[in-house]
Amino acid sequence: MLKAVNKTYLRQLSGLIQRFQSTLVVAEHNNDTLTPITLNAITAANKLGSDVSCLVAGTNCAKVAEQLSKVQGVKKILIAQHAAYKGSMPEELTPLILATQKQFGFTHICAGASAFGKNLLPRVAAKLDVAPISDIIEIKSADTFVRTIYAGNALSTVKCNESVKIFTVRGTSFEPAAVDGGSASSEEVSSSAAAGVSEWLEQTLTKSDRPDLASAKVVVSGGRGLKSGDNFKLLYDLADQLNAAVGASRAAVDAGYVPNDMQVGQTGKIVAPELYIAVGISGAIQHLAGMKDSKTIVAINKDPEAPIFQVADFGLVADLFKVVPELTEALKK
Amino acid sequence: MSARVLVGVKRVIDYAVKIRVKPDHTGVVTDGVKHSMNPFCEIAVEEAVRLKEKKLVKEIVAVSCGPQQVQETIRTALAMGADRGIHVEVSGKDYETLGPLQVSKIMAALAKKEEADLIILGKQAIDDDCNQTGQMTAALLDWPQGTFASELTLEGGKLKVVREIDGGLETIMINMPAVVTADLRLNTPRYATLPNIMKAKKKKIANVKPADLGVDVSSRLEVLNVEEPAQRLAGVKVETVDDLVGKLKEAGRI
Numbered sequence: 127m128l129k130a131v132n133k134t135y136l137r138q139l140s141g142l143i144q145r146f147q148s149t150l151v152v153a154e155h156n157n158d159t160l161t162p163i164t165l166n167a168i169t170a171a172n173k174l175g176s177d178v179s180c181l182v183a184g185t186n187c188a189k190v191a192e193q194l195s196k197v198q199g200v201k202k203i204l205i206a207q208h209a210a211y212k213g214s215m216p217e218e219l220t221p222l223i224l225a226t227q228k229q230f231g232f233t234h235i236c237a238g239a240s241a242f243g244k245n246l247l248p249r250v251a252a253k254l255d256v257a258p259i260s261d262i263i264e265i266k267s268a269d270t271f272v273r274t275i276y277a278g279n280a281l282s283t284v285k286c287n288e289s290v291k292i293f294t295v296r297g298t299s300f301e302p303a304a305v306d307g308g309s310a311s312s313e314e315v316s317s318s319a320a321a322g323v324s325e326w327l328e329q330t331l332t333k334s335d336r337p338d339l340a341s342a343k344v345v346v347s348g349g350r351g352l353k354s355g356d357n358f359k360l361l362y363d364l365a366d367q368l369n370a371a372v373g374a375s376r377a378a379v380d381a382g383y384v385p386n387d388m389q390v391g392q393t394g395k396i397v398a399p400e401l402y403i404a405v406g407i408s409g410a411i412q413h414l415a416g417m418k419d420s421k422t423i424v425a426i427n428k429d430p431e432a433p434i435f436q437v438a439d440f441g442l443v444a445d446l447f448k449v450v451p452e453l454t455e456a457l458k459k
Numbered sequence: 460m461s462a463r464v465l466v467g468v469k470r471v472i473d474y475a476v477k478i479r480v481k482p483d484h485t486g487v488v489t490d491g492v493k494h495s496m497n498p499f500c501e502i503a504v505e506e507a508v509r510l511k512e513k514k515l516v517k518e519i520v521a522v523s524c525g526p527q528q529v530q531e532t533i534r535t536a537l538a539m540g541a542d543r544g545i546h547v548e549v550s551g552k553d554y555e556t557l558g559p560l561q562v563s564k565i566m567a568a569l570a571k572k573e574e575a576d577l578i579i580l581g582k583q584a585i586d587d588d589c590n591q592t593g594q595m596t597a598a599l600l601d602w603p604q605g606t607f608a609s610e611l612t613l614e615g616g617k618l619k620v621v622r623e624i625d626g627g628l629e630t631i632m633i634n635m636p637a638v639v640t641a642d643l644r645l646n647t648p649r650y651a652t653l654p655n656i657m658k659a660k661k662k663k664i665a666n667v668k669p670a671d672l673g674v675d676v677s678s679r680l681e682v683l684n685v686e687e688p689a690q691r692l693a694g695v696k697v698e699t700v701d702d703l704v705g706k707l708k709e710a711g712r713i
Contacts, residue, residue: 440697
């Protein structure tokens with residue numbers, strides 16, 4: 127009897143604690159559209175069973191706040207619009223997040239584990255004197271997270287005993303939140319004067335009509351076996367038939383065949399498409415770290431001993447210069 | 460310019476080693492496994508040495524936190540051209556739980572003590588894959604940060620940093636003193652030559668303890684379990700492009 131009472135009491139108590147949990151998701155955007163990884167971070171935040179707020183900071187927030195207000199699972203949008211937020215410099219965004227944290231007392235602060243999130247969140251964490259957790263792939267409970275270490279070759283379950291849990295979310299490990307059906311309220315927030323120690327000068331973005339690498343359903347990647355940048359055209363043609371994004375191994379990037387934002391791997395982008403086609407890629411540990419959670423992996427390589435065949439669902443031992451055009455033709459039919 | 464640069468170097472399991480998880484799931488096997496300097500730290504050292512060769516900095520101090528063995532890593536940095544080393548001795552249980560928060564507190568304390576103008580670190584260690592220490596060090600010092608740098612230029616007391624971002628590159632200008640973290644494309648590290656390795660043996664490595672710097676190394680993160688990720692099932696080899704297309708259609712992927 128007593129046991130039963132205790133159990134009910136405990137359940138109520140944990141319900142109470144959950145209700146007092148609140149998560150801030152720092153939205154990533156380009157002042158025009160929300161970056162898709164934010165939607166994955168919102169899903170992760172909702173798994174904590176808490177109220178989810180989103181902070182939109184930028185020079186022009188209206189459009190993004192509008193998009194976010196419809197995203198399912200977002201309760202409140204905090205908007206901070208100021209010229210100082212140009213380029214999303216962490217020196218400027220950190221004081222804003224600290225001020226927001228002071229006002230609302232979030233139990234969790236997160237963002238997508240993109241270049242933006244990785245740059246910003248550790249800075250916020252240090253200011254709050256807490257150890258952050260990077261690139262989580264699973265939430266076990268409000269204080270226990272799973273992440274990969276050693277280039278994805280081990281899974282580490284970490285319990286965080288910090289007062290505020292700060293983490294970045296691996297986009298490919300959480301489904302994106304639905305972009306309609308939500309009805310968040312919004313509120314303006316502000317922070318102190320601009321820090322002025324850093325200045326954003328310019329951006330050179332790689333232009334492409336193909337889908338975004340990190341979220342594409344199909345990815346075709348090339349490595350050193352392509353032998354030149356010109357030969358990557360073979361992969362672009364194949365990708366066009368599959369509506370695929372094109373990625374690369376470090377070798378292909380270092381050799382100058384393609385720009386480095388196309389790199390897939392431990393130090394590049396992590397992808398987990400439905401179909402990953404690795405062409406002329408040997409499959410080094412560092413490359414596998416970025417793609418081995420793909421649903422189906424195809425390897426095309428002339429070396430039957432290449433490690434990529436150990437993870438490939440379908441392997442074709444052949445000269446890529448012969449079979450890639452054949453594959454492209456076959457798909458046209 | 461008479462700047463002093465602090466470079467953080469970490470001793471990690473060599474990047475080419477296939478790691479093994481301990482049977483008791485407390486971590487990975489490190490005993491008897493080849494270790495070397497974290498590849499991103501090598502790039503950080505190389506960049507510091509290049510700045511010195513351009514006479515933009517006067518002294519390079521290489522720092523590593525950990526047990527006795529990290530002195531080898533510091534020696535490697537000295538052989539590449541760092542002037543002196545600081546070994547922040549952390550061992551036993553404290554070393555097992557030593558994370559970016561503790562290391563950044565140590566780096567920040569050393570930066571003040573040594574009156575550094577610039578800290579260069581790698582963007583991430585290939586063992587914990589955290590990608591945090593540089594950002595946290597900058598925060599603790601209230602210095603600006605230039606992370607994932609692929610190009611670094613000193614311009615009249617400021618640093619112009621080209622950063623690798625998701626969609627391409629961006630250029631920022633940050634005030635000194637600052638913290639920069641190196642991406643793979645910042646440079647190609649040199650090999651230490653035998654004469655330089657011999658010379659490095661004469662260079663000084665100071666030994667300090669975190670407590671000497673006023674840093675508490677206790678951690679509020681607890682690793683509950685480390686395990687192997689799920690293994691993929693062995694796949695099949697196909698003979699022709701048509702077979703491949705057939706299999707992919709069967710699997711519903713195209």
